[in-house]
Amino acid sequence: AVGRHIMPRLHGAFSLGTVAGAGLGAWAAAASLPVFWHLAAAGAVVAVSVTTAAAWFRADITPVAGERTYVPDNFEDPSTGPIAIITPGSRPLEGSDVPPVPLDNKRKIAEAWRDRRTLLLGVMVLGLALAEGAAGDWVALALADGHGQSDAAGAAGYGLFVTFMTIGRFAGTLVLDRFGRVPVMRWCAALAVFGLGLFVFAPVPWLAYVALAVWGLGASLGFPVGMSAAADEPAKAAARVSVVSTIGYGAFLCGPPLLGLLAEHVGILHSLLSVMVMLAVSFLLSPVARKVPQTPLR
Incomplete structure (x- = not known):
């Protein structure tokens, strides 16, 4: 709609929170802060942030060119203000020759599946989401148990990963606009x-940290580009988008526990090699992200 990629930057804003969380986690581990107080402080920050941000949310009912326009019923929510509710019986705007059309979201979702x-x-x-989720749940432990680092250094390693993932997302908009989705997705999967392979087989700890930076860049654009393509x-x-996000979030829901189960048999570092199989699949499927011609809203 805007003629350029913006989704990676929205995900980049999300990643800024993970950078802050990883940094504070590393500090808490280094300071031997009890887990209870660490989580209590984090919960308080989240509660205040969400409450403050929610106060700025408002329903946007500005007409968009090409969309059907209706006179909506309005529901007054004391926390968010008026919310437009479009029902199957909604009437078109006065003077419009567009007849009322029943909403059929279930049919659209079934077709999408x-x-x-x-x-x-x-x-x-x-x-690509599995590569991101595996890092989020297992990198700190892998650095501690697999590469002999302290808990604080493990948390700092994850902080390095999400820092470069954030950089990749903010810079990714320019890269995508210049080179297109398909080559960028291939480079992301390859990186x-x-x-990941360098992290697993790094002979010295400092090389594992370099590997995390490369891994973070590679995992940065999979989810936002997938949403844009959908x-x-x-x-x-x-x-x-609902279908693609549901499948993608399966990586965060199922991936980490399955990796943990595998780690019981082969060790935490070698269990991460299984993620490379799915990354290879993502590499091969990169052409499906190619932009398709838009069809008008009907």
Whole structure:
């Protein structure tokens, strides 16, 4: 809609929070802060931040060119203000010749789950999201148990990973606009594979930290680009984004415990090698992220 990539920067803002959290976690570990007080302080910060941010949320009911326009019923929520509610019986604006059309979200979602490109996008995102989720749950422990680092150094290592992931997301908008999604996705998957492999087999600890920077860059753009690609056709964007995000979040839900189960048998470092299989799949599926022509909203 805006003619350029903006989703990576939105995810970059999210990643700034992980950088701050990793940094504070490293400090807490170095200072031997009890876990209770660490989590209590983090919970208080989250509660205040969410409450403050939510006060700025307002429903946007500005008409968009090409969309059907309706006179909505309004529900007054004391915390967010008026929220537009469009029902199957909503009336078109006065003077409009557009007839009321019943909403059929269930049908659109069902169609999205049967759409080949959407499912392949989900699998592509799954592989790169697994690379991100595996780092979030296991890097600190892998540095401590696999590379002989302290708990604080392990948390700092994860901080390095998310720092470079954040850099990749903020810089990724320019890279995507210049080179396009497909080559960038291929480079991301390749960098993630290289960084992960180097991390596992690093002969000295400092090289493992270099590997985390490369791994973070590689994992940075998979999720935001997948969301953007799923939304290429505005008329079907909501349903397709929901499908791709559901598949992608499966990596965060199922990936870490499965890696932990595997680590019981082969060790934490070698268990991470299994992520490379899904990254290879993401590399091969990169062409599905190619931008498709938009179809008008109907």
